[in-house]
Amino acid sequence: MKQGAVEFIDCTITNQYGESVNLISLVAQIEIFENISEFFLSGGLTMFDGVEIPKNYRMTGQESLTMRFRQDREDAKIVEKVFRVYKIIDLRPSERIKKFQIRFIDPYYFKFQRTIIDKTFRGSYNSMLTKVCENEGGLTTDKFAYLEKTKPENKQLICRKWNINRFIEFIVNESDADYSEGSSEVSKTFGQNCFFYQTLMSDDSTVIPYGAFHFKSFDVMMNNVFEPPVELHFNPQTQAVKGGVEEVLNPNNPGETNSQILKYKIPQKFDTVFGTTSGLYCSRQFTFDLLRGIFETYDYSMADIYKRGSHLSPNAPIRLEQPEKTFIAETSNAIGEEIESEEIGGLEIVSPEQAPESVYHFKYNSTNQFSQESSIIDYTQTTTEDQPVGVEQRSSDMLERNALMALLVYNTVVITIPFRDDIQVGQVLTATLPITEDSDNADNKLDTGQYVVTDMKYLFTLNKAKGQITLKLVKEGFDTDIESYAPDRGS
Numbered sequence: 001m002k003q004g005a006v007e008f009i010d011c012t013i014t015n016q017y018g019e020s021v022n023l024i025s026l027v028a029q030i031e032i033f034e035n036i037s038e039f040f041l042s043g044g045l046t047m048f049d050g051v052e053i054p055k056n057y058r059m060t061g062q063e064s065l066t067m068r069f070r071q072d073r074e075d076a077k078i079v080e081k082v083f084r085v086y087k088i089i090d091l092r093p094s095e096r097i098k099k100f101q102i103r104f105i106d107p108y109y110f111k112f113q114r115t116i117i118d119k120t121f122r123g124s125y126n127s128m129l130t131k132v133c134e135n136e137g138g139l140t141t142d143k144f145a146y147l148e149k150t151k152p153e154n155k156q157l158i159c160r161k162w163n164i165n166r167f168i169e170f171i172v173n174e175s176d177a178d179y180s181e182g183s184s185e186v187s188k189t190f191g192q193n194c195f196f197y198q199t200l201m202s203d204d205s206t207v208i209p210y211g212a213f214h215f216k217s218f219d220v221m222m223n224n225v226f227e228p229p230v231e232l233h234f235n236p237q238t239q240a241v242k243g244g245v246e247e248v249l250n251p252n253n254p255g256e257t258n259s260q261i262l263k264y265k266i267p268q269k270f271d272t273v274f275g276t277t278s279g280l281y282c283s284r285q286f287t288f289d290l291l292r293g294i295f296e297t298y299d300y301s302m303a304d305i306y307k308r309g310s311h312l313s314p315n316a317p318i319r320l321e322q323p324e325k326t327f328i329a330e331t332s333n334a335i336g337e338e339i340e341s342e343e344i345g346g347l348e349i350v351s352p353e354q355a356p357e358s359v360y361h362f363k364y365n366s367t368n369q370f371s372q373e374s375s376i377i378d379y380t381q382t383t384t385e386d387q388p389v390g391v392e393q394r395s396s397d398m399l400e401r402n403a404l405m406a407l408l409v410y411n412t413v414v415i416t417i418p419f420r421d422d423i424q425v426g427q428v429l430t431a432t433l434p435i436t437e438d439s440d441n442a443d444n445k446l447d448t449g450q451y452v453v454t455d456m457k458y459l460f461t462l463n464k465a466k467g468q469i470t471l472k473l474v475k476e477g478f479d480t481d482i483e484s485y486a487p488d489r490g491s
Helices: 108-114 125-136 164-174 218-222 272-277 397-410
Strands: 006-014 020-022 027-035 042-049 064-071 079-089 098-105 116-123 144-147 155-163 194-198 213-217 231-233 263-265 282-289 294-301 325-327 347-349 360-365 412-418 428-432 449-461 466-474
Touching: 027 194, 108 155, 108 164, 116 125, 125 144, 125 155, 125 164, 125 213, 155 164, 164 194, 194 218, 213 218, 218 449, 272 397, 282 397, 294 397, 360 397, 397 412
Parallel strands: 144 213, 231 428, 282 360
Antiparallel strands: 006 020, 006 064, 027 042, 027 449, 042 098, 064 079, 079 098, 116 155, 194 213, 263 412, 282 294, 325 347, 412 466, 428 449, 449 466
């Protein structure tokens, strides 16, 4: 079986007049994008057109695009997804055979962007999200693969002329997952760590449709290991080749043809300037309660994160809680005599997570804004769960979300693998990487390990009947303790 083999069954555009045309014979490539930070699937197809389809089929950006395809293996299910065309780019009218790209996105984008909400909501943020998506957006709960439960239950939110996309953005940024009734394996690491996104593939298409939505915390993602687990290797040992064709039962199994990492890159290993200015290492928040007239201060430190919750990588990407010390540069004069350190002075170095004043945030609380009590409630002394509260920043949760978003670009690996239908963003996989791409030694202990998939790009080449997936992978730190790690540097 060929590596990354895919069978495209249908690629049909239907215009607003009900006229349809199958583009399979004209399409060169199709790209589809998935991202935990994007609400909807999107993509583009590149095609060669000698019959002027945009003109003859009166395309105006109001067309639907239906795709049906399957991985080329015996037990593969047919993936079916409908998109909405919204743009044509790179059209060159002067050429005899025109080449251009059609861009598309999930139809719910337009529904959510054009639907305005002017209501008041009470309850948990997840219940608000469910109500709006179903009642206003037509997105029923059966189209969700996962719906995170959030806390507390006494939130109040007034939406004045927000569209649904703006509403979801607020809910995602403010939600704090509640794991009290969930799996015992899930515990809190980062606060306000929820994401809303869509995936093309489904781990159970008999129940959850292709193109399902997810409202999921990063903690749940870090525990989202599929069965069987996805294991990728830079130089896998594949099955024996007979007659030039790899004969394997399932090309997705570990060590077989579609588990091979074709290429990889590490965009950056670290960036301490970015880590400092973004609040990844530490930060401080000042809040002012408008009604109570009280200032409060909250600090975030990466060291606190690694003392709680579960982690893909048990060791932070920096050395934590290092003692304050003086950095002395050893220099010499023109004739090679050492200069006493006191003559040049020293630079006091503080561990990155021990300086929260490096990043300040100023927020306002509205603790008693919606209270029905006759007197102002002091929430530092009393908790009244049945009283609705508005936006609250009474912890380091917002700081922790900022740190999490910074982490998603801090320590990443980008790999390309053959197409397979058992991967989606928000899941955990294992990637074994070598020290260098031209090395047979796949024992890079710092970069090998479990990752969360945060970004995907499917690339299908229809005339070759094959596909590839480019994955952006993230993990919090290192599987190996950096202080005790001693790489083999050779002789």
